[in-house]
Amino acid sequence: MARLWTFVVTGIAVFMVTMDNLVVTNALPVIRVELNTGLEGLEWTVNAYTLTFAVFLLTAAALGDRFGRRRLLAIGLAVFTLASAAAALSPDIGTLVAARAVQGLGGAMVMPLTLTILADAVPPEKRGTALGIWGAMSGLGVGLGPVIGGAVVDQGSWQWIFWINVPVGLVLLPLVALLRESRGGAGRLDPLGVGLATVALFGLVFGLVRGGEHGWTSGPVLTSLVAGGVLLMVFLWWQARAPHPMVPLTLFRGRGVASRGFAIANGVAFVMAFGMFGAVFVGAQFLQTVQGYSPLEAGVRTLPWTAVPALAAPVSGILADRIGARWVLALSLALQAAGIGALGAIARPDVPYGELVLPFVLAGLGMGLFFAPIARVTLGFAPRGYEGVASGTSNTLRQLGTVLGVAVLGVVFSTVGGYADGQRFTDGMRAAELVGAVILAAGAVLATFLPATGEAVEDTPVPAVAKPLAAVAAD
Known part of the structure; x- marks a missing residue:
């Protein structure tokens, strides 16, 4: 019975926080009008959540390892629920962005802890099935976010995409x-690392978001980009020397198979999020902004994209057992590249909906095949006892990929097109989708370099992120 409750609670929790990555996508056109904002405000509505999510994932994982994962999960759910209510009550775009940032903080506590709590609750021989279920719920959250958001906005208002989290959190x-x-x-913290990462990433994203509108050589934009880049280098320098680093670089730079596998797996996760979610940010607005569908109508028409992951995710673990996780990951990224690339290639203001179905299905199938295998290889290449650090690192890089993907493909969109009319929007969307497809195709190639197994972790040095568990407990 305890194991059943673990599946229920972790599954619903991960669904809720992953859903909020993209639940706003079909509400963005409405938010743009009702809160009188532009592309910059929409980008921050998405990126405020994913940026804080990314930066605080590893800190949350470390706090959970030290003070108790169940305790931190409860705190994270409380923060997420309260921030959802604040987002729903937002009177302007600034307040909404701030509430989304706090939401991301709560999500950062929930996401990695659901995985480590679940992995701890099941025996090793059943972990593949458990991770498959976790991956299915994560994929469902990502895939159904846009259609749920569209349905809620159409039947009520955009505020209800946040209100629906409140009763779920309270239950x-x-x-x-x-x-x-x-x-x-891994129970030690790295406050300096968290601070450096936060300021560096904010600087880079701020510069990318504002560059298209204010000019890449304008003082604030150039200063932000340069400062962010310099601080990112300082962050990496500190991580190589810190006694308890936020991101243990020893996981990546060892000479053995496991370190190489861990580095490649995280690179694949970053590339997938960059290409796919950057493309989704632009593409999800097309059906409403250009073709005039309501949020619900747009959400229903994206079901071939959003429903397919729910069908593919449960079998991805079985498929990985038969042909190997690296080939499933390579296939998933290739399918996403094909779907996004086809969407960009056929995009025009009057494109018939029937021509969009196949690209949607390909992209959705690729997404559904991705989440369980990437979780498996990430934990498989991590040293035993450091699954929390590995989970947090992988999710951090994936969220950073989302942040930078939205920012960079948003720049591509605004440079080539814009919101002036349907043709301008389509021109920008086409360019952004094709860039996203190229990035996803590169990720498919990278995935083929993953080692054939995730079991050889004995050659990975234990990262210097904590005292041994007994010493931590003694503190």
């Missing part, structure tokens, strides 16, 4: 008490 909070408490080996 989950008491159920967390039924989970088994667990801790891990």
